[in-house]
Amino acid sequence: MPATVIRPVAIKIDDDTRARVKRLADARQRTPHWLMREAIQQYVEREEQREALRQDTLKAWENYRANGGLHITAEEADAWLSELEQGKDVEPPECHA
Incomplete structure (x- = not known):
């Protein structure tokens, strides 16, 4: 070097x-x-x-x-992550415009 x-x-x-x-x-x-x-x-x-x-x-x-403004809200993300923390195998929420 x-x-x-x-x-x-x-x-x-x-x-x-x-x-x-x-x-x-x-x-x-x-x-x-x-x-x-x-x-x-x-x-x-x-x-x-x-x-x-x-x-x-x-x-x-x-x-x-x-991507046309597709997103999920913070509340939707928090709810999904909360379910994952509880060990549930759940799909992520659907994106919306």
Whole structure:
């Protein structure tokens, strides 16, 4: 597996934010550099998950529209799942528009 290439990137932040990062880094016994890398990594991971959820939602909406809006209600799903929990071998409810 090839080694990951790490390249420096400069960002511009105001003096107040820079001081806040420095105070927080000192409190965590880390460097401001470490703290900023960690913050960026967490942000990117969170936003990637958010985008994946958004894409899944759009696909589900398109599927719903493509199938004429066929669905079951939450109450119908709950009733069916309740019967399955009780060990009954029941068919799922019929979809309706």
